[in-house]
Amino acid sequence: MHAVGSLEFWIQQLINALGLGSQYALMAVGLAMVFAVMRLINFAHGTVMMGGAYIGLLLLQRGLPFPLVAAGTILGAAALGVLMERIAYRPIRGAPDVALLLNSFAVAVFLENIAVLLFSPRSRPFPMPALLTQVFHPWGDLFIPSIHLWAFGGALLALGGLAFFVTRTRIGLAMRAAAENPTAAQLMGIEVGKVTLLAFAIGSAMAGLAVLFWVAHIGTVQPGMGFEPVLKAFVACVIGGFGTIPGAVLGGYLLGALEIFLQGLLPSAVVGYRDALVYAVLIFLLLVRPGGVLGHGEAERI
């Protein structure tokens, strides 16, 4: 551990924050896209990650090379997201907010326990190739886990691609129109149903990418693994402003930085309370800046 306040300390913290923030950003984007097109806070987003991870594990156990395992994880998560939209959310489109939220809770509990049923509640090791788990020591005490670089690079590519897609393609434009005003978009001939499905597919694929980095971090796969990330993604969305892609990305990186710096700076007696502080920030932000740091809107108040 570096002395608090030294240059190396700050560089180390920054690297960690970027690595963690990239994962949060990837997770939060899916949540934000789904919220934008159907006003659903999709708590089952985390179980999409879990499902992707198990699909990856099954492929790995078949002895497939890692790039194929990674592709399978991402595609598996996307497929799961699409199925979820078709089966669970399509029938209740337009229901009150809270009904949608509860439904997504139910879907999350359902999928998690299906995983318990299929794979047992125990956690299973998910061996990652050395390329993802090695640690570099460029100089001094500084250490850079390669997973941080992969996460940062992966997020840069994926989020850059997403930015191009939503701003420069017709279907991306349609998606933004549907998020802005679904009725008007429908009247303009945009198939909102298809756009929603696409939002689920892309968001879930991002979650599938994120879960690869997440699993490389914790080393195991377990049915309940999606719960913590989805909450974090959720906080990220609130920080950046709910329902916007730039907000989710910024919120993801801010949350990563907040966690890493709290971890590094809090005295060891209270460092266990870090997550309590993070959620206190969430509640505080909901009250004073419900539109997030990028937002400008007023809260939905009584």
Add this chain to the structure above:
Amino acid sequence: MEKRSGSEMKAISVRQGWLWLGRGLGGLLLLGLYLVIERGGNAYLQRLSVLFLINLMLVVSLNLFTGFTGVFSLGHIGFMALGAYTSAILTLPVTAKAANLPDLPAPLASVALPFLPALLLGGLFAALVAGLIGIPILRLSGHFVAVATLGFLIITRVVLINAEAFTRGTRTFAGVPPYTTLSWAALWAALNVYIAWRLKHSTLGLQILAARDDPWGAQGVGVAIGRVRLIAFGISAFFTGVAGGLWAHFLTAFSPNAFYFSKTFEIIVMMIVGGMGSITGSIVGTLLVMSVTELLRNLEPGVTVGTFSIGPLYGLSQIGLAVLLIFLTAFRRQGLLGDREFRLEALIERTEDWIREFRVPWKASSVREADPFMRR
């Protein structure tokens, strides 16, 4: 007061008679049920009954806030945890404290309260915390409150895990005196249901319901929405905390994992099944959902039908709950009763109506029109 004819007055007194007869029969039935379970000596049934009563308190309390105000709380199990740990710490014998909680601060380390004051303090502590967090949180609306209360639940869990001097952290908090009996649970559950019922039919209750159904209109006639919501939140947290205390003294050993998401989910499903805002619905919902989960839980170790057998099915009861909730949100969002109540008066009126039609079927429609009590 409108004038009533002699026959009308007679109809009212007859109806009052039926009402009291119904109440008496219902009371006797409950008392009989209680005695059969209490004296019957079936430990499994007694255990289930106590858990049912505690769950009932949790559901009615949640409904008292969420159903009446329309504001969704995902954090109520946090209040349950506060009540459970508070009353458990307060009643733990001093010697057990020295052994299990050596770092407990001085005044707490040397006291061991009786059951009732500990329960009350647990409930009051939960209500106090509800007041503190309610003031900011209840200004929000829609799913933002749901999210903020979920944040509260997570914060509670983090605090429980880290405040090791008080809670033993993630380790099991054991040795709580087994004070909770069927009678204690029954008394508290009855009190909880009664208070909720009185609240719903009081001026304050009407203000709360009005604020839910038409916030602008309610504000227009002078309902202080924030204040009435806060009162409901506090009462609800109090009973949830007491239910937590009863639960702690029933199980006698628990850890922070008990007060998290799966319990939250279970209670919410029970409330939704019965109907948000309906107290009698909560009773039905709790009974129904507990029966289903208990049945599925018994299947979890595995089933053998003839030569065909299925291995362990862990998670089946949770899957059952989830499927139930998905179907409800899709097909019957108001639950079984909506926010209506099952009332003896309505049952009597309907029966009288039915009898009258049965006796003089050719006059049925005119009789119904003439009856001043028929409200549709």
